[in-house]
Amino acid sequence: MGFSSWLRRNAEHYLLVAAHEKIAHQQGTTPPRPPRGLKEIFWLRIFAPVYGALPWSLRSRIMRAMPGSHRRTWAPAPRPRGPAV
Numbered sequence: 001m002g003f004s005s006w007l008r009r010n011a012e013h014y015l016l017v018a019a020h021e022k023i024a025h026q027q028g029t030t031p032p033r034p035p036r037g038l039k040e041i042f043w044l045r046i047f048a049p050v051y052g053a054l055p056w057s058l059r060s061r062i063m064r065a066m067p068g069s070h071r072r073t074w075a076p077a078p079r080p081r082g083p084a085v
Helices: 003-027 037-053 056-065
Strands: none
16 A cells, blocks of 8 residues: 555544544534544544644645545546437
8 A cells, every 4th residue: 555545544534533523522422432542642633633724725735736536537427319228
């Protein structure tokens, strides 16, 4: 696995966990378990808040610069050519 796919996979996972924590706090429900170890502390207490504070224009530029599936362009659906037979 390349660096960019590793980074994207970890970022997606820990941003999701951080969102769960935020919603649990807002709703007064049980949050996910607290982070254990330096890796989880970094991703949940440093990366997620910094990422959330970045303006969308900067986040978008960073995502477009990184190789991965989010850079794919999707072709429009082909126009139908008549009745399907």
